[in-house]
Amino acid sequence: xxxxxxxxxxxxxxxxxxxxxxxxxxxxxxxxxxxxxxxxxxxxxxxxxxxxxxxxxxxxxxxxxxxxxxxxxxxxxxxxxxxxxxxxxxxxxxxxxxxxxxxxxxxxxxxxxxxxxxxxxxxxxxxxxxxxxxxxxxxxxxxxxxxxxxxxxxxxxxxxxxxxxxxxxxxxxxxxxxxxxxxxxxxxxxx
Amino acid sequence: xxxxxxxxxxxxxxxxxxxxxxxxxxxxxxxxxxxxxxxxxxxxxxxxxxxxxxxxxxxxxxxxxxxxxxxxxxxxxxxxxxxxxxxxxxxxxxxxxxxxxxxxxxxxxxxxxxxxxxxxxxxxxxxxxxxxxxxxxxxxxxxxxxxxxxxxxxxxxxxxxxxxxxxxxxxxxxxxxxxxxxxxxxxxxxxxxxxxxxxxxxxxxxxxxxxxxxxxxxxxxxxxxxxxxxxxxxxxxxxxxxxxxxxxxxxxxxxxxxxxxxxxxxxxxxxxxxxxxxxxxxxxxxxxxxxxxxxxxxxxxxxxxxxxxxxxxxxxxxxxxxxxxxxxxxxxxxxxxxxxxxxxxxxxxxxxxxxxxxxxx
Numbered sequence: 001x002x003x004x005x006x007x008x009x010x011x012x013x014x015x016x017x018x019x020x021x022x023x024x025x026x027x028x029x030x031x032x033x034x035x036x037x038x039x040x041x042x043x044x045x046x047x048x049x050x051x052x053x054x055x056x057x058x059x060x061x062x063x064x065x066x067x068x069x070x071x072x073x074x075x076x077x078x079x080x081x082x083x084x085x086x087x088x089x090x091x092x093x094x095x096x097x098x099x100x101x102x103x104x105x106x107x108x109x110x111x112x113x114x115x116x117x118x119x120x121x122x123x124x125x126x127x128x129x130x131x132x133x134x135x136x137x138x139x140x141x142x143x144x145x146x147x148x149x150x151x152x153x154x155x156x157x158x159x160x161x162x163x164x165x166x167x168x169x170x171x172x173x174x175x176x177x178x179x180x181x182x183x184x185x186x187x188x189x190x191x
Numbered sequence: 192x193x194x195x196x197x198x199x200x201x202x203x204x205x206x207x208x209x210x211x212x213x214x215x216x217x218x219x220x221x222x223x224x225x226x227x228x229x230x231x232x233x234x235x236x237x238x239x240x241x242x243x244x245x246x247x248x249x250x251x252x253x254x255x256x257x258x259x260x261x262x263x264x265x266x267x268x269x270x271x272x273x274x275x276x277x278x279x280x281x282x283x284x285x286x287x288x289x290x291x292x293x294x295x296x297x298x299x300x301x302x303x304x305x306x307x308x309x310x311x312x313x314x315x316x317x318x319x320x321x322x323x324x325x326x327x328x329x330x331x332x333x334x335x336x337x338x339x340x341x342x343x344x345x346x347x348x349x350x351x352x353x354x355x356x357x358x359x360x361x362x363x364x365x366x367x368x369x370x371x372x373x374x375x376x377x378x379x380x381x382x383x384x385x386x387x388x389x390x391x392x393x394x395x396x397x398x399x400x401x402x403x404x405x406x407x408x409x410x411x412x413x414x415x416x417x418x419x420x421x422x423x424x425x426x427x428x429x430x431x432x433x434x435x436x437x438x439x440x441x442x443x444x445x446x447x448x449x450x451x452x453x454x455x456x457x458x459x460x461x462x463x464x465x466x467x468x469x470x471x472x473x474x475x476x477x478x479x480x481x482x483x484x485x486x487x488x489x490x491x492x493x494x495x496x497x498x499x500x501x502x503x504x505x506x507x508x509x510x511x512x513x514x515x516x517x518x519x520x521x522x523x524x525x526x527x528x529x530x531x532x533x534x535x536x537x538x539x540x541x542x543x544x545x546x547x548x549x550x551x552x
Binding site for chain 2: 020023024027032033034035036037038039040041042047062063064066
């Protein structure tokens with residue numbers, strides 16, 4: 001089985017490290033992964049997307065997703081690039097601090113997480129991306145929360161280690177914000 | 192484009208995997224000027240090469256990069272540089288000098304799309320030369336091609352090129368880079384070793400091949416004839432391709448690089464629908480696998496070329512197809528809004544629609 005996650009946001013929100021953290025966590029849990037980031041020459045404020053496929057065997061996924069299982073939406077600006085690539089009943093986890101309008105999707109299960117305000121509550125003001133990631137992992141069980149924390153610790157570079165604790169608080173705050181395994185990624189997973 | 196295989200593999204971005212492969216192949220000099228999507232390869236080489244005993248230089252321009260890389264190659268070091276097609280355009284004079292001085296070098300074109308096919312295959316500088324150009328379809332193949340290219344460059348003493356793209360440069364998969372062992376190579380007895388003039392042992396690398404007063408060279412006519420013969424020999428020896436389901440095919444889909452993984456999926460789908468369709472991919476863009484294409488296309492009522500440009504490889508396909516009247520281009524120019532990668536045509540649905548439209552089902 002393969003599960004796809006389409007990430008979208010704008011530069012500076014941590015979409016790239018969130019997608020890489022999820023990919024690394026899945027790899028560490030023994031899954032096969034393919035991660036295709038998509039951004040241009042712009043930095044802050046420009047489109048920053050990524051497509052992640054996680055599977056339990058050799059992947060058949062193509063590097064441009066079609067009919068994806070889920071979405072991770074930090075910002076609404078480039079949602080239009082992601083929406084047409086989702087499948088019929090996608091799981092959509094959104095940063096409700098910024099995504100306030102309708103998504104225009106029929107048949108989707110939408111989980112709203114006030115990621116920016118939760119990040120501020122746990123004194124991790126730059127950690128909104130990790131809040132949403134913690135929430136996504138918890139509600140889907142695509143990977144475990146502990147794997148997300150461990151992957152984050154692997155990926156944060158040496159000159160950013162002062163943020164490790166705040167990042168971890170953000171991931172755990174996100175994990176507590178949604179019901180565990182309410183939209184399970186894998187058959188047989190139970191809350 | 193599967194990650195495939197065991198869980199002990201590391202999650203690596205294509206650029207990092209290609210850098211590891213270059214270092215595993217013995218690359219010890221690398222230089223370049225940052226240009227997306229080549230930048231990450233330069234960054235990875237800068238991070239990894241010094242620890243491997245090599246040197247990586249962030250050049251001030253692509254022209255500086257190609258000429259530094261030429262200098263390193265002239266000493267016999269395994270040397271490489273690269274850019275995207277825009278930067279490689281600036282490097283073309285250097286590539287011609289490398290070819291006509293018979294210096295091995297690996298060039299990485301982490302292209303912004305598929306519009307550099309002519310640049311990769313026609314020789315972009317002056318003189319009679321081509322560059323061996325391999326176009327991987329995914330990250331694992333880019334790793335294999337990188338190591339093969341360092342061998343081919345030394346074996347044939349020629350600049351060679353990897354035609355990658357944004358997707359290959361940026362896609363991360365679980366992969367392990369293992370050094371590949373190739374057959375022994377002749378010694379580099381032509382390499383400059385620092386011996387100065389006046390010793391009688393100084394070596395010379397000179398495009399015109401005139402030699403020195405007491406040891407005259409062959410001169411341009413003889414030297415360039417020999418080099419032209421060498422490229423003819425490469426053309427016979429180094430063509431590579433992949434053909435799938437061509438035995439009974441009445442429709443043949445031809446593509447190169449990343450687009451090929453989409454083509455193979457469409458072939459799979461349409462085969463399941465009962466259509467006799469196959470695919471053909473030049474793995475080496477030059478030498479173009481012409482006789483293999485002639486064989487694969489024999490009996491086909493349609494040969495459809497899917498490349499994301501205004502029609503470049505279609506020239507080579509038309510030249511070699513069994514029946515040139517059935518060759519048709521179904522690709523087109525397609526860039527995304529950033530201009531850094533292929534656009535909406537790099538898509539299974541778009542390809543499927545174009546194939547169905549042409550074949551009428």
